[in-house]
Amino acid sequence: MTPTTPSTPTRGGLxxxxxxxxxxxxxxxxxxxxxxxxxxxxxxxxxxxxxLFGPEALSPYDDFVAMFGTAHVSLLALSPSEAWFELVxxxxxxxxxxxxxxxxTRWTTPLVWLxxxxxxxxxxxxxxxxxxxxxIVLLFAVLLDLRPAAAVAKESPAATHxxxxxxAAPVRVRDVLHNVALLACAIQVCIVYVVAGxxxxxxxxxxxxxxxxxxxxxxxxxxxxxxxxxxxxxxxxLSVMTWAPVVMQLAFPFVxxxxxAMSRRVxxxxxxxxxxxIFALMGLETFAVFMxxxxxxxxxxxxxxxxxxxxxAVRSLPARxxxxxxxxxxxxxxxxxxxxxxxxxxx
Numbered sequence: 582m583t584p585t586t587p588s589t590p591t592r593g594g595l596x597x598x599x600x601x602x603x604x605x606x607x608x609x610x611x612x613x614x615x616x617x618x619x620x621x622x623x624x625x626x627x628x629x630x631x632x633l634f635g636p637e638a639l640s641p642y643d644d645f646v647a648m649f650g651t652a653h654v655s656l657l658a659l660s661p662s663e664a665w666f667e668l669v670x671x672x673x674x675x676x677x678x679x680x681x682x683x684x685x686t687r688w689t690t691p692l693v694w695l696x697x698x699x700x701x702x703x704x705x706x707x708x709x710x711x712x713x714x715x716x717i718v719l720l721f722a723v724l725l726d727l728r729p730a731a732a733v734a735k736e737s738p739a740a741t742h743x744x745x746x747x748x749a750a751p752v753r754v755r756d757v758l759h760n761v762a763l764l765a766c767a768i769q770v771c772i773v774y775v776v777a778g779x780x781x782x783x784x785x786x787x788x789x790x791x792x793x794x795x796x797x798x799x800x801x802x803x804x805x806x807x808x809x810x811x812x813x814x815x816x817x818x819l820s821v822m823t824w825a826p827v828v829m830q831l832a833f834p835f836v837x838x839x840x841x842a843m844s845r846r847v848x849x850x851x852x853x854x855x856x857x858x859i860f861a862l863m864g865l866e867t868f869a870v871f872m873x874x875x876x877x878x879x880x881x882x883x884x885x886x887x888x889x890x891x892x893x894a895v896r897s898l899p900a901r902x903x904x905x906x907x908x909x910x911x912x913x914x915x916x917x918x919x920x921x922x923x924x925x926x927x928x
Contacts, residue, residue, distance in 0.1 A: 595838050598760035601752055602726050605733075606885045607878040608763075609683070612727040614874035615715065616681025619697055622867050623674060630670055634703040636661040645703060653702035656695065673700060683729035690727060694719040711871030717769055718875055724762035726755060763878070770875050771834035774852075778830030787827060790820035802863040826855060837879065846884050852876050 596603065626633060634657065636642050642661055649658040656669050673696030680689040697719065701712050726733075786792040796802055797809040813819050829851055836848045853876050860869035880888075 595764070596760070598757055598764060599752055600756065600760060602756040602759040604763055604878060604881050605726065605730075606882050607880050608725050608727050608759075609729060611722075611725075611874050611878040612683065612686065613681060614870060614877065615719075616677055616693075618711075618867050618870040618874065619693075619715075620674065620677050620681065621870075623670075623677070623700065631663075631666075633707065634670065634700055635666045636663060638703065640704060653698065653705075654695075655699040655702040657699055657703050669696070669699060672696065680727075683727070683732065686727040690719070690725070691723050694723065709865050709868040711865075711868035714769070714773055714875060715871050718766050718878075721762040721765040721769070724758040725766075726759045766875065767837065767879055770879060771837060774830040774833035778827050778833075781827045781830070787823060790816075790823045793819055793823040796863065802865070829855065842883065842887075846880070846887060849876050849879050849884075850888075 623630075632638055645655075646658045649655065657666060659665070676689055676692045676696055680686060680693045694716070697712075698716060701708060701716070781787040781792070784792065786795060794813045797813055812822065829848070833848060833852065836844050840848070853873050856869040856872045856876070859865050859872075
């Protein structure tokens with residue numbers, strides 16, 4: 582089999598894992614966005630940490646300890662000491678900061694999972710759903726190579742060009758483990774989508790195209806009452822905005838795993854746009870951030886190169902429309918760079 586180069590897109594999200602590490606750019610973006618999401622989540626609750634997560638929290642501590650080993654393995658169940666709680670909480674914040682910055686990711690990734698699980702398990706009912714996906718994906722991420730590009734380059738002289746060599750680069754055990762974990766993350770995201778889509782099909786409001794009306798009209802998740810009627814007063818718009826997520830979720834595993842490179846890019850970027858809408862319109866900030874982070878992980882390095890080329894082409898459009906005409910510095914009535922006066926000025 583002839584090795585492919587980074588410029589040769591992989592058809593579908595499935596690939597043979599015995600290859601150089603893939604999706605390195607997505608892995609770094611995943612680490613950064615997830616880390617920032619958890620730091621934000623725990624940061625905004627910092628002032629209420631004792632009443633939510635401490636030994637005297639709203640959730641009875643004895644019941645929490647009784648579930649240790651079955652529902653969770655939270656470190657907070659090991660001691661009812663207030664000092665222990667403060668140590669664990671602040672150590673989790675410290676580890677998250679180090680991990681988000683990209684330091685010692687091989688060792689800090691399992692600590693991030695443990696710290697996040699420890700805090701989340703103490704108040705399991707207050708989160709918005711993105712935490713469930715992250716608890717699973719972070720377990721897989723223990724095997725991902727989440728190091729910054731600079732750290733990879735410093736590993737050895739050969740590693741400096743490893744990412745540029747693509748499938749022609751030598752394969753290491755670490756690369757194979759990274760790729761296996763990457764496939765596990767992709768399959769987990771596909772499962773989330775298809776289960777969500779199937780679940781929606783069981784709801785009559787999703788089937789009849791009116792579910793988005795109730796989302797818009799919700800006191801908990803709705804948005805501007807002045808904008809919402811624009812959508813729900815149009816049956817076509819309302820139906821499209823209700824059915825489009827269902828179609829995307831049901832199609833996601835098939836298009837991502839078996840579709841062409843272009844269809845995969847369109848699908849993942851559509852999913853990211855969908856969660857940006859949830860972020861802006863429903864106020865589920867961390868849920869949207871964690872889902873987008875998982876979706877960024879699914880884009881290959883070729884996909885990111887394609888997106889950069891598209892943005893570069895869009896940015897160059899104004900210059901193309903201006904054509905080969907004179908630049909502002911070529912105006913005859915303005916001094917040139919040397920300070921000489923043009924013909925329209927007086928010496």
